[in-house]
Amino acid sequence: MSKQASFSSTQGLLSVHVPKKLGGKKVVLVEAEEYAKMKRRLAEIEDTLEKIARGEAAYRQGRTKTVRSLSELGR
Structure with missing residues (x-):
């Protein structure tokens, strides 16, 4: 027996x-296309949350800098 559910359909029945x-x-049960979109969105959200956590940790450690404009960064 396979690990995934199997599907068959006839005349509109599933x-x-x-x-x-x-x-x-x-x-x-969701369509494969919708599942792929949800999975991509989840990856984006996980990446965003990871970056937020790193930023908050840097802020708590005093490794951040407050500037009024990008020119103050000295780039």
Whole structure:
């Protein structure tokens, strides 16, 4: 038996076979395209949260600088 659910459809009906180990658990069925979008969005959110955490840590350690304009950075 495969680890993934198998699907078959005829005339607008959809039959889903769920492995026993998923029995009793709540599952959500989404289209593959929507799942891919959600997965990409999750990666973006995780990246953003990681950057925020690094910035907050730098702020707590006093490694940040307050400037009024980018010209004050000395670039």
